[in-house]
Amino acid sequence: MNTPIDLRSDTVTRPTPGMRAAMAAAVVGDDQFGEDPTVNELQARIAALVGKESALWLPSGTMANQVALRALTRPGDDVVVSRESHAVWHEKGGGGANAGVQFTEVGQGGRFTADEFVAAVKPRDHMLYPPTTLVEVENTHNRAGGIVFAQEDASRICAAARERRITSFLDGARLWNAAIASGRTLADLAAPFDVAAVALSKGLGAPAGSMLAGPRDVMSDCIRHRRMFGGAMRQVGILAAAGLYALDHHIERLADDHANAALIAKRLAACPRCALDAADVRTNIVIFTLAPGAPDAAAVVAGARAKGVLVVAFGPRTVRAVTHLDVTRDQCERAADVIVAVVSGP
Numbered sequence: 001m002n003t004p005i006d007l008r009s010d011t012v013t014r015p016t017p018g019m020r021a022a023m024a025a026a027v028v029g030d031d032q033f034g035e036d037p038t039v040n041e042l043q044a045r046i047a048a049l050v051g052k053e054s055a056l057w058l059p060s061g062t063m064a065n066q067v068a069l070r071a072l073t074r075p076g077d078d079v080v081v082s083r084e085s086h087a088v089w090h091e092k093g094g095g096g097a098n099a100g101v102q103f104t105e106v107g108q109g110g111r112f113t114a115d116e117f118v119a120a121v122k123p124r125d126h127m128l129y130p131p132t133t134l135v136e137v138e139n140t141h142n143r144a145g146g147i148v149f150a151q152e153d154a155s156r157i158c159a160a161a162r163e164r165r166i167t168s169f170l171d172g173a174r175l176w177n178a179a180i181a182s183g184r185t186l187a188d189l190a191a192p193f194d195v196a197a198v199a200l201s202k203g204l205g206a207p208a209g210s211m212l213a214g215p216r217d218v219m220s221d222c223i224r225h226r227r228m229f230g231g232a233m234r235q236v237g238i239l240a241a242a243g244l245y246a247l248d249h250h251i252e253r254l255a256d257d258h259a260n261a262a263l264i265a266k267r268l269a270a271c272p273r274c275a276l277d278a279a280d281v282r283t284n285i286v287i288f289t290l291a292p293g294a295p296d297a298a299a300v301v302a303g304a305r306a307k308g309v310l311v312v313a314f315g316p317r318t319v320r321a322v323t324h325l326d327v328t329r330d331q332c333e334r335a336a337d338v339i340v341a342v343v344s345g346p
């Protein structure tokens, strides 16, 4: 059987030969002593790219988010996030377990406005309310189909937060995609926020690693929490080298992933049993719902798998496909045809 066309996530990529060579040649040291030159170089480059004072290596994006939550809030605090955010849906309850916070979801389709944020804020000095101390924006937004968060909204939300002494956090696991799709720099997108997270292991194609970037004192605090979470590592320059390689070789090419996702979306939109707006697909994520009469998501996932195409169910009648550097345009065309055939039935 041929290797399946794997569109389950942009995390399924394997390091390219060039990336593996960079990893093999990495100069390393003990990162807990701050002595891994490759990690230090990556942290300096990410801090500059994201436009913050300092940056910190973390083994995963979930740990980056958990460490940020722990460092930026206190147990019992309220955190305002977009509806269906990664923090609420994809971290196994980590925010409640590790930081002891509660989440208030606002907005629609991954977006929210400063007015919606302000309406959800619970003031610190209220007799009953849990104090809102953090606002989190996800860009691009995974469960909303990779949408790019409007920069004007981000600026207004963060300004309103600052007025209320509320910290702002950008979950930018796919901020690279937002940058390519919007023509803005990473630093521009992260500028309104106090602290930002970016992932090396999604579209950039590294085998592991996420980074936090922010003020030096916050990053120092995050070093402590990273250790408490068990995420402090040793000769991790082998992984950081993959990140550095990705910064040099895998950013501009994200435009190809976006074009491939648009192509899949266009083919699916032409199928009456798939509901999606192809114009909304501007990055590498395609989420569609199954119209009445179509099989459910589990049946579509199984049917596509039988024909060599891997996608995931995001709800009972919702399916997600993600493009990445390990799938070609030709494979994406074939995958779209397979999905349409499966959805259309025998």
Ligand SMILES: *Cc1c(COP(=O)(O)O)cnc(C)c1O
Residues within 6 Å of the ligand: 059, 060, 061, 062, 063, 065, 086, 138, 139, 140, 142, 171, 172, 173, 174, 199, 201, 202, 210
């Ligand atoms: C993938 C993702 C994360 C978490 O990254 P992992 O490396 O899978 O732990 C965090 N936030 C968003 C928006 C993501 O898409």
